[in-house]
Amino acid sequence: MDEITEKKDQIYSFSDYWPSIGIVGAIFSLITFVGGLFFGYQQINSEPTGSFFSPFMISSGVICLITSIAGLIAVWHFTKEVSPSLKLGQGAVIGFLTGAVIVVVSVLLSELWVLLIDPEYNEKMLESMIANFEAMDMPQSTKDDMIDAMAESMESQQSLLRQIFIGVPITGIINLITALIGVAIFAEKKNDDF
Amino acid sequence: MIRLKHTRFYFGILFTLTVMLFLSLGGGLWGAEQSIGHWTGALFQNVCHQNPERSFLFAGVPMAVNSRCFGVFAGLLAGWILIPAITRLTSKTQWTLRLIILAVLVQIIDYSGNLFQVWQNTNLTRATLGLFLGMSASLAVFKLFKPEN
Numbered sequence: 001m002d003e004i005t006e007k008k009d010q011i012y013s014f015s016d017y018w019p020s021i022g023i024v025g026a027i028f029s030l031i032t033f034v035g036g037l038f039f040g041y042q043q044i045n046s047e048p049t050g051s052f053f054s055p056f057m058i059s060s061g062v063i064c065l066i067t068s069i070a071g072l073i074a075v076w077h078f079t080k081e082v083s084p085s086l087k088l089g090q091g092a093v094i095g096f097l098t099g100a101v102i103v104v105v106s107v108l109l110s111e112l113w114v115l116l117i118d119p120e121y122n123e124k125m126l127e128s129m130i131a132n133f134e135a136m137d138m139p140q141s142t143k144d145d146m147i148d149a150m151a152e153s154m155e156s157q158q159s160l161l162r163q164i165f166i167g168v169p170i171t172g173i174i175n176l177i178t179a180l181i182g183v184a185i186f187a188e189k190k191n192d193d194f
Numbered sequence: 195m196i197r198l199k200h201t202r203f204y205f206g207i208l209f210t211l212t213v214m215l216f217l218s219l220g221g222g223l224w225g226a227e228q229s230i231g232h233w234t235g236a237l238f239q240n241v242c243h244q245n246p247e248r249s250f251l252f253a254g255v256p257m258a259v260n261s262r263c264f265g266v267f268a269g270l271l272a273g274w275i276l277i278p279a280i281t282r283l284t285s286k287t288q289w290t291l292r293l294i295i296l297a298v299l300v301q302i303i304d305y306s307g308n309l310f311q312v313w314q315n316t317n318l319t320r321a322t323l324g325l326f327l328g329m330s331a332s333l334a335v336f337k338l339f340k341p342e343n
Contacts, residue, residue, distance in 0.1 A: 060243040152231040
């Protein structure tokens with residue numbers, strides 16, 4: 001009995017959290033990266049249709065949905081592999097950091113891809129998206145504004161640190177929320193403090 | 195008087211969700227001509243396609259997120275605000291899981307129907323369905339804040 005109580009009251013260190021955060025974060029960032037590349041090259045190699053449903057647009061919706069459940073999966077992993085009891089704050093930390101890992105790893109992988117495999121990927125992607133915007137049925141001034149803003153946006157995100165700094169908060173918060181759902185579903189119910 | 199477990203955490207997330215919704219209004223709020231290319235747009239570019247044609251306008255400028263994402267963020271905040279009331283009304287949690295599964299299914303059906311040109315959704319329908327998903331996600335955690343009797 002004492003042993004059980006002791007286990008339940010155990011305070012976890014980061015080394016207990018990292019396997020769940022790291023494994024789930026790495027898997028989801030790989031999915032994000034590979035999915036992004038797959039749809040990215042589909043976009044590059046397709047004729048501009050002017051349709052909203054270009055491969056890139058489809059991929060961003062699907063990838064966003066997949067990425068957002070990483071926090072929930074990380075909490076599930078923690079409850080299976082480390083401890084079935086998990087406090088609210090611990091779940092929140094796992095969720096936010098899982099989101100952060102996804103952003104950091106996928107940004108690094110993208111940079112490596114451009115650096116080592118296909119240095120013209122970003123340019124080809126931009127050209128393809130501009131061609132698709134040009135074919136869209138909307139006023140020319142709107143198209144010009146959108147194209148200028150998009151080109152400016154892609155040029156301004158060249159810095160690795162900037163991409164990470166600006167990408168982590170929102171992805172982290174969304175995964176924090178899904179991690180709380182994970183705590184509600186998977187964690188052992190007990191009278192916990194924070 | 196709000197009676198909740200983890201009160202500080204609750205209000206911390208409430209503040210965070212409010213800020214997130216506020217920032218999702220995009221560049222129009224800060225006098226920019228576009229949200230894409232503005233720092234508010236950059237914040238959300240990992241989680242949203244940000245197509246101006248499928249976004250609401252704020253101050254004449256497309257928001258930093260599309261209408262569905264805006265609905266999700268608004269729904270997350272609205273659901274979070276409702277948590278104290280829900281903790282008073284019920285202890286049962288099964289309905290929240292059913293609600294979130296339903297909300298996800300409805301999103302998939304709506305997205306697929308539009309993709310395969312069965313119907314054409316609008317900014318308003320996308321935002322409404324996003325609101326439903328966001329609210330159901332927030333409400334799914336209400337039990338964590340319910341005070342013990």
